[in-house]
Amino acid sequence: MVVSLVLLALFLVGAWAAWFFTIDDAFISFRYSANLADGHGPVWNVDGPRVEGFTNFAWVVWSGLGAWLGLALPLFTKVTSLVLGLGTLYLLIREGHRRAGLTGVLVGAGAYVVFLPTYFHITAGLETAAFAAVLLRIVVLGVRVLANERVRTWEPPVLLLLLGMLRPEGVLAALPVFLLWFVRSEGRARWLWSGAAVVVGAGYFVWRWRFYGQLLPNTFYVKFGHLDSGWLWTKHTAVLLLPLLLLTLSLVVRKATRGMGVLLVVTVAVTYVTYAVSGPTMDYLDRFADHAIPVLCLGAGIAAGTLKPRLVGALLGLVAVGWSAVGGATAPDLGVIANYGPDLQRAHVAIGKGLAEADVPPAARTLAVTDAGAIPYYSGWNSIDYIGLNDAAIARGADPTEVVMKARPTVIVVTANGPDPSGTRYGFDFAKATAGYEKVSTVEMRAGYWQNVYALPQYAATIGQHVQQRADAARKANDYDRAEDTVDRWLDRLRSQLPF
Incomplete structure (x- = not known):
């Protein structure tokens, strides 16, 4: 309880320190949301050709609700992301403790709260914190499937759909857990829920294709295909997250944790492959890496808490937490974003x-x-x-x-x-x-x-x-x-x- 309260206090202080921050890109989504709330649909200009200048449909719709209610969208989205960030912290504490005891909590949740960019992604106004929270929840479900624990039948299909609507690459990120759950679960209900998710997802895809008249979001044609910058992004991300990556990979080496390790590693890999081949632009404070950082925090916490001897796990966990703290605090663009x-x-x-x-x-x-x-x-x-x-x-x-x-x-x-x-x-x-x-x-x-x-x-x-x-x-x-x-x-x- 004391550890959880300390972690919560650190989290709230971090959110306060970044609360004034809203990224200019968020106002692109806000404009679509405001036009949606006014009854014009998710459009950039009320008059003129329709264009899909966003890749976060579910976030635009959610923000549209805030606009319809007459709320200031920067505040509305900050509060939403703060709640989701608290949910992420809760999952890291609970699952870390269940799978690896106190060390799992200190390393997993600790690495999350000391990583300074976390808070700027919470307050930026974009869907980053939402994507990270939903992805972590999906991974937690996957871990439960591997442990033969109960998973509600509706949850994996719904989360797959939600993550795909938060960002298109979310479908790929959620797919490993979804397939694992589908293969290992039984009964007709999984077919009904999965089929409903496919129908809704296909309906959304057909609608947006007809509404905007293009197969892919407009931003794809501007941003995608920069292999050189993608390679730079990959190298930078690997160094930034090195201890978290190595600890998570260590789960694969040990027989007792191999299944969990493979699931986490594959999930992180398919999440990051989109950014590795596209070289994401507007990637302030490792925004796109943040999508899977909570998953890596969970993996590192479980790895550190289950390593033998315990002292080795604790020391490696301390390195991971310290590395995360220093890496976030020394980000080259921190001065600009702060x-x-x-x-x-x-x-x-x-x-x-x-x-x-x-x-x-x-x-x-x-x-x-x-x-x-x-x-x-x-x-x-x-x-x-x-x-x-x-x-x-x-x-x-x-x-x-x-x-x-x-x-x-x-x-x-x-x-x-x-x-x-x-x-x-x-x-x-x-x-x-x-x-x-x-x-x-x-x-x-x-x-x-x-x-x-x-x-x-x-x-x-x-x-x-x-x-x-x-x-x-x-x-x-x-x-x-x-x-x-x-x-x-x-x-x-x-x-x-x-x-x-």
Whole structure:
């Protein structure tokens, strides 16, 4: 009980330290969710071609419920992920204790709570914590099947379906446990539940194919197929998780734990293979590795708690926990992410809210932007994402400069290293596309990262006024004159929030 309370306290402190953080990508899903709640369906723009710029359908639908209830989606998704993170911690404590005693708890749950990126994935607003929690639950069911313990008949098919709707690769990740359960269970009920899951999953696939008119999510065409970066991701992940991986692999060596070890290793392998061959972009703080980290924590805890002699298991477990703590705390992008929340508020959120308040008629509320998250979400304007995540034509190779010039939106937001953009970014020619526009605002997000706002002359005054007012107010409320991406800046902010 004391150990569990200490682990819970550490978890809650970690969540508090990262609570201000929401990633810009989450607002892409929020925009689809808001349009769904308003009755338009899960679409990027209410008017125009449908495009599937997300890969987390179940998360979009769940967030749509929050939007329909009138709740702020950043808070709604944070609370959801916090609850799921607590569920993950509970499973690690309970299963670790059942399978490997106190050492299993200290190593498995301990490695989870000391891994700092855990908390930023909980508070980011995306489905990461949900995916990790559901995958861990499925693995726990698999372990119970191997131990000839009771598993509710409906649970494996439902979790397989849910994980596949949280992310497409979730079907592959859940498949080893599902097949094990299906082969080893008996009775007609497993056929009925599995058949129902297949029917629902197939129905969803056919619906989304007809609704969006494409076989795969639009983001697939932008992100997939980067084998070089996939190899780098694999090497980095292997080093980051090395003790957890080795301890989990050690389960395979011993006869008594071989079945469990094979199940865990295969599950982690099929979960990670998608990222190894695609080189996931926007992978802040090892976001995609986090999907299977709780599974590895469970495996490492069981391995450490069942190794003989016990002292060896305890020492190896201590190494795994320490490695996780150091690896998370020394992540190269920790400084950027730790300050990302305030930085997003004073740039993207401020620009989006300023656009929403500008005196621009509805028909002219059109926008082109490279960071297609908080700016389109808070503005509510019809938006071109000229990276292509939410634009089917650009994703398939259309020139983003030509697409934007043809549309001639009222506002173009140019992301650059400073207040004077030059050259190209993501194939977008700044100077060519903004010819005839007026620069009305330059907003610094952080050192070396600026958003430059250009507007058509007839709307330049009102847009510039409202955007700059919002940006000035947000800057005062969010670290004011500090823009460096350092861990010290984050720690100083946390110290300022302490009551003593």
